[in-house]
Structure formats: C-alpha cells, structure tokens
Amino acid sequence: MAAAIEEATGRPVELVSGNRGEFTVWVGDRKVAAKTFDGFPEIDDAVAAVQAALA
16 A cells, blocks of 8 residues: 555655554544554555545
8 A cells, every 4th residue: 555655646655563453544643544443445545535635
C-alpha cells in the first residue's frame, strides 16, 4: 500500500510500527484510512483518501 500511495502522490511515505494488528494511514495529524473489524482498507480507497487529504 505504501508503494501505491507513493506512486499516486509522488510523495514519500513513512512507515511507523504500531501496536499489534494496528493499521492506520495518516496524512499529517489526520487519520484518513484504517483497519476495521472487516479488515484492511482497499488500496484504491486508501490512495483516494490520501489524495483527498492532500488536495
């Protein structure tokens, strides 16, 4: 997912270890996508959320 976000936005992605089972995508201090009880966000949805936050 990080590679897809970098490719779509042209910006570097920083990977930070979190708690076990945690998966959250942040743009600055804004959470734009996260793992839920249903599972991980779709790559396209996460990329779109990042792009919207950067717009």
